[in-house]
Amino acid sequence: MPAIGRRLWAIAEGYIPGESTGPEPAMTSHETICMLNAGETDAQVRITLYFTDRDPVGPYRVTVPAKRTMHLRFNELQDPEPVPRDTDYASLIESDQPIVCQHTRLDSRQAELGLITTIAYSE
Amino acid sequence: MPAIGRRLWAIAEGYIPGESTGPEPAMTSHETICMLNAGETDAQVRITLYFTDRDPVGPYRVTVPAKRTMHLRFNELQDPEPVPRDTDYASLIESDQPIVCQHTRLDSRQAELGLITTIAYSE
Amino acid sequence: MPAIGRRLWAIAEGYIPGESTGPEPAMTSHETICMLNAGETDAQVRITLYFTDRDPVGPYRVTVPAKRTMHLRFNELQDPEPVPRDTDYASLIESDQPIVCQHTRLDSRQAELGLITTIAYSE
Amino acid sequence: MPAIGRRLWAIAEGYIPGESTGPEPAMTSHETICMLNAGETDAQVRITLYFTDRDPVGPYRVTVPAKRTMHLRFNELQDPEPVPRDTDYASLIESDQPIVCQHTRLDSRQAELGLITTIAYSE
Numbered sequence: 001m002p003a004i005g006r007r008l009w010a011i012a013e014g015y016i017p018g019e020s021t022g023p024e025p026a027m028t029s030h031e032t033i034c035m036l037n038a039g040e041t042d043a044q045v046r047i048t049l050y051f052t053d054r055d056p057v058g059p060y061r062v063t064v065p066a067k068r069t070m071h072l073r074f075n076e077l078q079d080p081e082p083v084p085r086d087t088d089y090a091s092l093i094e095s096d097q098p099i100v101c102q103h104t105r106l107d108s109r110q111a112e113l114g115l116i117t118t119i120a121y122s123e
Numbered sequence: 124m125p126a127i128g129r130r131l132w133a134i135a136e137g138y139i140p141g142e143s144t145g146p147e148p149a150m151t152s153h154e155t156i157c158m159l160n161a162g163e164t165d166a167q168v169r170i171t172l173y174f175t176d177r178d179p180v181g182p183y184r185v186t187v188p189a190k191r192t193m194h195l196r197f198n199e200l201q202d203p204e205p206v207p208r209d210t211d212y213a214s215l216i217e218s219d220q221p222i223v224c225q226h227t228r229l230d231s232r233q234a235e236l237g238l239i240t241t242i243a244y245s246e
Numbered sequence: 247m248p249a250i251g252r253r254l255w256a257i258a259e260g261y262i263p264g265e266s267t268g269p270e271p272a273m274t275s276h277e278t279i280c281m282l283n284a285g286e287t288d289a290q291v292r293i294t295l296y297f298t299d300r301d302p303v304g305p306y307r308v309t310v311p312a313k314r315t316m317h318l319r320f321n322e323l324q325d326p327e328p329v330p331r332d333t334d335y336a337s338l339i340e341s342d343q344p345i346v347c348q349h350t351r352l353d354s355r356q357a358e359l360g361l362i363t364t365i366a367y368s369e
Numbered sequence: 370m371p372a373i374g375r376r377l378w379a380i381a382e383g384y385i386p387g388e389s390t391g392p393e394p395a396m397t398s399h400e401t402i403c404m405l406n407a408g409e410t411d412a413q414v415r416i417t418l419y420f421t422d423r424d425p426v427g428p429y430r431v432t433v434p435a436k437r438t439m440h441l442r443f444n445e446l447q448d449p450e451p452v453p454r455d456t457d458y459a460s461l462i463e464s465d466q467p468i469v470c471q472h473t474r475l476d477s478r479q480a481e482l483g484l485i486t487t488i489a490y491s492e
């Protein structure tokens with residue numbers, strides 16, 4: 001299988017609504033980074049969050065195993081601190097192996113579903 | 124007509140909800156890879172699926188004819204095995220000819236429609 | 247103002263639902279190519295449509311004037327022929343000047359709105 | 370932290386609906402540019418708007434501080450003039466430092482939410 005991806009990614013959009021509607025947990029409002037590590041080596045990933053009016057927080061550390069995907073909800077990040085709700089943020093993802101990142105948001109503040117996705121920015 | 128596209132694409136997001144609402148089949152929850160082969164030669168395409176906690180599955184094989192588009196629903200992939208519902212996955216698309224890939228998801232778990240799209244990652 | 251953009255773009259996703267809900271015309275289901283010509287010269291643009299099981303159709307010809315944007319609805323293309331409804335298609339956009347293309351779909355088949363966008367593929 | 374981003378971005382899609390539903394201001398229809406400045410130097414940003422049938426307007430000027438993100442609503446731009454509602458536009462973003470731009474639209478014209486995002490075009 002060919003190696004694919006980059007080691008540095010950014011997602012400029014980030015916002016977890018404080019309220020949700022619908023059955024838990026599938027329909028809880030959430031933001032997700034979908035990461036694919038198609039390579040042969042586990043990827044050590046560091047995530048840093050940026051805010052509007054305070055210093056960056058991080059790194060949050062996760063491992064994406066070789067030949068696996070991880071769909072990580074920002075809601076679940078706890079260390080060094082939970083991601084604040086109702087707050088604009090952005091994220092930077094650094095990996096020691098090539099990975100592919102995609103960003104998805106499910107917004108269930110209203111009964112009507114908002115669902116967005118985009119490929120992250122890489123260089 | 125100019126050749127356009129790449130031979131290697133990745134979609135890090137993937138999830139087929141187990142439930143749908145609305146008339147079948149147009150409104151069945153589905154994930155689609157839209158592929159365009161604008162060239163003069165049929166493209167032999169191999170799709171591999173990656174999961175969170177088990178080995179990759181594939182390749183699934185399809186042919187995108189010359190000067191045609193194919194909008195392939197992951198729901199319909201059967202060989203080597205159907206794509207599991209309610210399960211996170213990612214996909215890698217390899218083609219022997221340049222193609223363009225775009226990813227679309229229709230989420231009709233709730234009556235309200237969720238519809239997302241993004242250009243896939245290529246290199 | 248700096249020149250920005252490319253001369254060749256592709257949108258692999260394309261589908262105009264045959265039904266709509268909501269007030270006309272803002273809420274009619276539609277697919278749009280948003281084109282930006284930030285340069286000093288009018289851009290002559292040729293659009294070709296690709297289908298699943300028949301030959302490509304086109305070119306459709308439009309001019310995007312210098313320092314203007316054009317948000318073109320596929321619904322409104324008539325020459326050489328209207329775009330069929332309820333049919334998968336893809337599109338190739340060729341311009342003689344650098345432009346930027348973005349793809350948006352409003353899906354109002356159900357009362358609930360589906361709205362998607364992505365940057366087109368360029369090379 | 371590594372520098373990441375580009376100095377020139379374009380968003381070809383732009384449209385602020387004149388009507389909204391739902392609680393203000395979170396659910397007011399809006400278009401947002403999410404900008405991330407992960408670098409060590411404040412970024413001076415100039416935004417120019419392009420229209421269908423009149424000359425470009427701008428520049429609008431904002432500063433994205435070092436190590437911060439700014440999620441800027443087009444609704445709030447006032448100088449040199451407010452962004453017209455119910456009008457197609459496109460935008461060009463020039464920065465004197467590398468930044469990452471992402472575009473999000475919340476469409477609440479109908480009770481059902483429309484939410485879109487895409488990475489902007491850069492070069």
